Amino acid sequence: MNEPVLTEITLEDIESLAVGAWILGTGGGGSPYLGLLNLRRLYAEGYRVQLMSPLDLDDDDRVAVVSNMGAPLIGQERLADSRNIARAVEMQEEFGGFKFRAVMSVEIGGGNGTQALMAAAHLNIPVVDADCMGRAFPEAQMTSVAIGGLRPYPCTLYDPRGIEAIVTKVPSWKWMERTSRKICVEMGSIASTSKAPRTGREVKDWGIHFTTTAAIRIGRLVREANRLHTDPIAALLESEGGKRLFTGKVVDVARRTTEGFLRGSVAIEGIDDDRGSRLELSFQNEWIVAWREGKAVAMSPDLICVLESISGHAVGTETVRYGQRVTVVALPAPAVLTSPRGLEFVGPRAFGYDLDFRSVFEERAGAGV
Amino acid sequence: MRRIGIDVGGTNTDAVLLDGDKVVFAVKCPTTQDATSGILDALKALRADPAARGPVDAVVIGTTHFINAVVQRRNLMKVAAIRIGMPASASLPPFCDWPQGLAERVRGEIFMLEGGHDYDGRPIVPFDTAGMRAAAQRIADLGLRSVAVSSIFSPLDPSCEIAARDILQEICPNVAVTLSHDLGRIGLLERENAALLNAVLHDLAVETVAAFRKATAESGIDAPLFLTQNDGTVMQAETAIAFPVMSFASGATNSMRGAAHLSGLDDALVVDVGGTTSDIGQLRHGFPREANAVVEVGGVRTLFRMPDLLSIGLGGGSHIDPASARVGPLSVGYRLTQDALVFGGIQLTATDIAVAAGLLDVGDRSRTASISKDMIAAALTDATRQLEENIDRMKTEAGDAPLIAVGGGAFLVPERLAGVSQIIRVPFGDCANAVGAAIARVSGEADQVFRDLTRDEAIAAALEIAERKAINAGADPRSLKTIEIEDMPIAYLPGNSLRVRVRVAGALSRIEASREVA
Numbered sequence: 001m002n003e004p005v006l007t008e009i010t011l012e013d014i015e016s017l018a019v020g021a022w023i024l025g026t027g028g029g030g031s032p033y034l035g036l037l038n039l040r041r042l043y044a045e046g047y048r049v050q051l052m053s054p055l056d057l058d059d060d061d062r063v064a065v066v067s068n069m070g071a072p073l074i075g076q077e078r079l080a081d082s083r084n085i086a087r088a089v090e091m092q093e094e095f096g097g098f099k100f101r102a103v104m105s106v107e108i109g110g111g112n113g114t115q116a117l118m119a120a121a122h123l124n125i126p127v128v129d130a131d132c133m134g135r136a137f138p139e140a141q142m143t144s145v146a147i148g149g150l151r152p153y154p155c156t157l158y159d160p161r162g163i164e165a166i167v168t169k170v171p172s173w174k175w176m177e178r179t180s181r182k183i184c185v186e187m188g189s190i191a192s193t194s195k196a197p198r199t200g201r202e203v204k205d206w207g208i209h210f211t212t213t214a215a216i217r218i219g220r221l222v223r224e225a226n227r228l229h230t231d232p233i234a235a236l237l238e239s240e241g242g243k244r245l246f247t248g249k250v251v252d253v254a255r256r257t258t259e260g261f262l263r264g265s266v267a268i269e270g271i272d273d274d275r276g277s278r279l280e281l282s283f284q285n286e287w288i289v290a291w292r293e294g295k296a297v298a299m300s301p302d303l304i305c306v307l308e309s310i311s312g313h314a315v316g317t318e319t320v321r322y323g324q325r326v327t328v329v330a331l332p333a334p335a336v337l338t339s340p341r342g343l344e345f346v347g348p349r350a351f352g353y354d355l356d357f358r359s360v361f362e363e364r365a366g367a368g369v
Numbered sequence: 370m371r372r373i374g375i376d377v378g379g380t381n382t383d384a385v386l387l388d389g390d391k392v393v394f395a396v397k398c399p400t401t402q403d404a405t406s407g408i409l410d411a412l413k414a415l416r417a418d419p420a421a422r423g424p425v426d427a428v429v430i431g432t433t434h435f436i437n438a439v440v441q442r443r444n445l446m447k448v449a450a451i452r453i454g455m456p457a458s459a460s461l462p463p464f465c466d467w468p469q470g471l472a473e474r475v476r477g478e479i480f481m482l483e484g485g486h487d488y489d490g491r492p493i494v495p496f497d498t499a500g501m502r503a504a505a506q507r508i509a510d511l512g513l514r515s516v517a518v519s520s521i522f523s524p525l526d527p528s529c530e531i532a533a534r535d536i537l538q539e540i541c542p543n544v545a546v547t548l549s550h551d552l553g554r555i556g557l558l559e560r561e562n563a564a565l566l567n568a569v570l571h572d573l574a575v576e577t578v579a580a581f582r583k584a585t586a587e588s589g590i591d592a593p594l595f596l597t598q599n600d601g602t603v604m605q606a607e608t609a610i611a612f613p614v615m616s617f618a619s620g621a622t623n624s625m626r627g628a629a630h631l632s633g634l635d636d637a638l639v640v641d642v643g644g645t646t647s648d649i650g651q652l653r654h655g656f657p658r659e660a661n662a663v664v665e666v667g668g669v670r671t672l673f674r675m676p677d678l679l680s681i682g683l684g685g686g687s688h689i690d691p692a693s694a695r696v697g698p699l700s701v702g703y704r705l706t707q708d709a710l711v712f713g714g715i716q717l718t719a720t721d722i723a724v725a726a727g728l729l730d731v732g733d734r735s736r737t738a739s740i741s742k743d744m745i746a747a748a749l750t751d752a753t754r755q756l757e758e759n760i761d762r763m764k765t766e767a768g769d770a771p772l773i774a775v776g777g778g779a780f781l782v783p784e785r786l787a788g789v790s791q792i793i794r795v796p797f798g799d800c801a802n803a804v805g806a807a808i809a810r811v812s813g814e815a816d817q818v819f820r821d822l823t824r825d826e827a828i829a830a831a832l833e834i835a836e837r838k839a840i841n842a843g844a845d846p847r848s849l850k851t852i853e854i855e856d857m858p859i860a861y862l863p864g865n866s867l868r869v870r871v872r873v874a875g876a877l878s879r880i881e882a883s884r885e886v887a
């Protein structure tokens with residue numbers, strides 16, 4: 001086993017991570033607030049979390065991939081608990097008969113951005129600076145590891161009243177999503193899960209790298225700008241190579257649930273430079289397509305982020321409301337998501353839009369299909 | 370019906386007498402340290418006028434007393450916190466996100482017990498009644514006198530909280546109990562925080578309501594006493610003793626409700642210009658639009674019914690920067706009558722500009738002679754710009770809307786503003802908050818998740834719950850009106866789960882009111 005460089009994540013980093021993960025949540029994934037509270041408490045009790053580069057993993061290392069599954073509203077009553085997520089990881093170890101070298105989050109965006117840190121604190125192993133989405137997506141198969149065709153099982157689910165479930169085998173990632181979702185609903189529509197374990201080689205090949213530090217960096221920029229009363233959004237765009245799409249005021253919100261997802265649209269009326277124009281956003285838990293004058297101007301997997309115009313903090317699809325002053329920005333998607341196979345999993349057609357993916361960043365970067 | 374409305378603000382205590390819908394008399398007195406002697410002064414002044422004598426049907430007080438106690442960390446009790454829901458939510462115990470100093474001051478003992486519910490009504494695990502009895506005994510032994518109880522998903526199924534209260538009443542009958550589901554919304558930590566804040570205010574609530582009663586009795590008024598709530602409705606004094614947190618943000622709401630009443634408009638923008646700040650809000654169906662968000666009170670995250678307000682640093686006492694002619698956000702505040710030029714001071718304020726411009730006639734106008742015409746014009750332009758920008762921020766749809774300008778600093782609102790169709794000024798506008806208190810209505814709210822119902826059925830079910838609550842709180846059933854319906858489909862739940870929040874309000878029932886007197 002090689003000796004990795006481990007960096008201790010400070011509490012200040014975690015405060016930034018919570019802000020950055022919420023932005024990378026692209027409207028979904030739940031708020032990282034409760035995860036942040038858990039980590040504040042763990043740090044107060046003396047726990048610490050170490051961060052390691054995915055490039056420092058040995059090929060045959062095992063990495064636990066964790067997430068909290070369920071409805072964000074349920075999470076406001078049955079609160080995120082660091083011990084539960086650690087238990088889901090231990091179940092994988094007991095089932096597989098091995099020990100994990102490290103742990104990573106399935107998605108850095110939203111509340112799940114803190115799950116790996118919470119598990120790592122209890123298990124006393126490092127967090128890998130990587131995830132499988134580089135943002136948030138609504139379904140389990142919308143990951144880089146699914147795009148890579150890696151094995152989707154086994155998956156453990158833990159419920160604190162003593163229900164422990166393992167989905168040992170499924171024919172596809174979609175079946176894993178369906179089966180584990182059913183179990184999750186029985187558990188009260190919230191469960192701590194540890195997804196199919198990954199090898200160090202798999203994480204190096206298919207993980208989306210350095211997203212934990214990206215979330216910390218983004219959060220730090222925004223918090224710093226808030227402190228200095230400078231423009232957090234300008235700082236974010238410059239640092240991350242993002243693009244401002246629209247500035248305006250939310251004038252209409254329509255929500256509905258279909259097949260368990262929160263779908264709907266938000267209309268934003270332009271102010272300042274965008275006065276007289278209107279942007280519509282379609283969402284499925286996360287912001288999926290931005291339309292201007294009926295034309296799709298940005299779409300998944302490019303990250304569409306709605307930010308409060310003054311503070312630069314993220315606005316979620318569950319919390320967006322009339323009258324909010326927002327700036328809509330796009331951040332470039334990780335390359336694996338915009339590959340032809342990636343687009344099958346997370347492109348506009350995966351969400352039911354008959355659109356050919358066209359990146360907002362196409363002109364600049366020459367990327368896209 | 371003759372009602373007295375009183376608003377105890379930071380600077381002034383305003384009192385008005387309304388006969389039916391008409392303002393008979395209005396008076397302003399300085400607010401005093403203890404609040405109650407200011408109320409007594411205002412009531413005495415009011416009763417000194419012949420037109421304002423005679424019987425009164427209700428006295429309604431809007432006060433910031435309780436929120437100030439939390440913010441200033443005064444008169445707070447040590448409380449016990451009981452959380453029901455283990456083994457879920459174990460890692461984030463009560464007080465976990467409170468400012469340390471405040472938590473240390475009020476944290477008596479924490480009890481975490483098994484129980485609680487899932488969103489669909491299934492128990493998480495059975496309620497640990499033996500553990501609850503032991504907790505009650507410990508509370509009695511420790512001599513704690515106020516307890517807050519929260520249970521997971523209690524807004525959907527309050528049975529664990531109710532069972533806990535029954536056990537407390539049996540084992541320590543003299544303890545005051547706050548149940549979190551009585552305070553509202555889904556969101557365990559925020560609801561629990563509201564219950565805890567309520568519990569720490571118990572003694573102060575008892576004392577304050579007694580003092581308010583004494584003040585009204587001493588002015589020779591024999592009428593039931595009500596306190597206004599954050600949402601522009603009232604609660605009986607007895608209820609206010611049990612729920613002091615419900616009055617936390619009533620001042621701004623009263624002012625907006627008063628503006629609606631005095632202007633006769635139910636849908637309009639309102640700007641309340643005070644000494645230090647201007648509060649901008651929007652009336653919908655005569656009530657302020659609510660903030661649908663977490664609100665921090667004294668550093669504690671809570672979910673309350675709070676008006677959605679934008680507060681900007683523009684008021685009658687705002688400093689004028691001599692270089693830029695920028696108005697505010699600094700203010701002379703309550704020192705206006707000493708520090709402003711027209712009152713003999715040396716600070717150029719918005720009031721001085723208004724006097725110099727002939728918009729206002731107070732103090733010594735000759736002391737504004739040295740202010741240049743350019744300065745006057747530039748300062749007024751800046752005030753206009755600030756108002757236009759922020760009024761636009763509060764609008765929810767495009768197009769011009771009417772604006773009601775109230776408050777003592779309303780002279781800063783010009784005759785025309787971009788985005789405003791009409792500027793409405795009303796008699797007694799500087800006492801709009803006391804008028805809002807006097808006309809406050811009684812409300813009821815429901816916030817639940819419904820499954821396997823159509824949207825219409827779910828809303829009807831929620832309406833019935835809300836109406837029952839309003840009637841129980843003293844509303845006249847015939848006058849009930851729906852104030853707000855909000856439905857929110859919930860992601861990842863089966864059975865087309867729909868969360869419905871409904872609020873209704875009605876006029877004070879006279880019979881109910883006089884019964885309380887007897």
